[in-house]
Amino acid sequence: MNSIAVNDLHKTYAGALTPSLQGLSFSFAEGKIAGLLGPNGAGKTTTISIICGLVKASAGTVKVFGLNQESGSREQIKRVLGIVPQQIALFPQLTALENLVYFGNLYGFKGKALKDKVMAHLEAFGLENAASKEIGKFSGGMKRRTNIIAAILHEPKLLVLDEPTAGVDVQSRSMILQFLRDYNAKGNSVLYTSHLLEEAQQICEDVAIMDEGKLVVQGSPAALVNALPDCRNLEDVFLHYTGHALRD
Numbered sequence: 001m002n003s004i005a006v007n008d009l010h011k012t013y014a015g016a017l018t019p020s021l022q023g024l025s026f027s028f029a030e031g032k033i034a035g036l037l038g039p040n041g042a043g044k045t046t047t048i049s050i051i052c053g054l055v056k057a058s059a060g061t062v063k064v065f066g067l068n069q070e071s072g073s074r075e076q077i078k079r080v081l082g083i084v085p086q087q088i089a090l091f092p093q094l095t096a097l098e099n100l101v102y103f104g105n106l107y108g109f110k111g112k113a114l115k116d117k118v119m120a121h122l123e124a125f126g127l128e129n130a131a132s133k134e135i136g137k138f139s140g141g142m143k144r145r146t147n148i149i150a151a152i153l154h155e156p157k158l159l160v161l162d163e164p165t166a167g168v169d170v171q172s173r174s175m176i177l178q179f180l181r182d183y184n185a186k187g188n189s190v191l192y193t194s195h196l197l198e199e200a201q202q203i204c205e206d207v208a209i210m211d212e213g214k215l216v217v218q219g220s221p222a223a224l225v226n227a228l229p230d231c232r233n234l235e236d237v238f239l240h241y242t243g244h245a246l247r248d
């Protein structure tokens with residue numbers, strides 16, 4: 001079974017002159033750490049937002065574990081999907097514990113069981129001593145780690161993360177990547193976007209490179225590198241397919 005299958009996806013935002021997605025198709029097999037890669041403006045965030053039901057596609061289909069995002073399976077999809085957005089989606093005036101209890105309540109968790117679950121996650125992410133601190137006083141890396149916890153309280157089978165390691169220090173990045181490996185090792189699927197190709201090469205079993213709203217190439221990093229004699233790594237592959245021109 002595929003964790004995600006996207007077929008002929010089109011998206012033109014209201015009032016936009018050009019489409020953001022123009023016939024994008026790809027799928028990822030269940031149980032993999034997958035990467036959605038592409039230059040600035042390629043359409044990664046738009047794609048992820050459509051997969052998660054936050055943005056409506058202009059045309060095309062999205063299936064999450066075979067459930068059709070467009071045909072009333074939203075509640076079922078919500079239960080199996082966790083999303084970590086690019087922007088920190090936490091209340092700055094509330095403490096980490098208060099924030100996470102709030103998100104846990106949204107998924108129907110309550111009381112001591114929820115508090116214990118939150119504390120266990122805070123501990124796993126090295127935040128146990130910051131549980132009573134306001135999010136507004138957290139460092140960037142601490143906010144990102146808390147943002148991830150908010151998305152995994154309901155233990156989603158598919159975790160989607162939009163640039164989870166952007167702008168964090170080496171220690172937080174290393175912890176986040178190890179978490180993704182551990183989460184995947186429990187049988188869960190992960191889809192993440194990143195501009196850090198060395199990182200994607202290390203962690204992803206399958207990557208889809210997109211540009212200008214379309215799929216350019218898909219495969220395991222090793223297979224993509226091996227297919228091009230002049231390419232030594234995923235960054236070379238990326239530049240081979242997307243070119244050197246700057247994107248503004």
Ligand SMILES: Nc1ncnc2c1ncn2[C@@H]1O[C@H](COP(=O)(O)OP(=O)(O)OP(=O)(O)O)[C@@H](O)[C@H]1O
Pocket residue numbers: 013014016019020038039040041042043044045046047
């Ligand atoms: N809400 C919106 N309204 C209009 N256009 C949008 C909107 N969101 C994104 N776009 C446009 O859609 C295109 C794809 O944007 P998107 O953010 O999906 O790309 P991305 O690959 O995630 O880029 P980045 O790597 O810079 O985050 C861009 O041209 C962008 O300007």
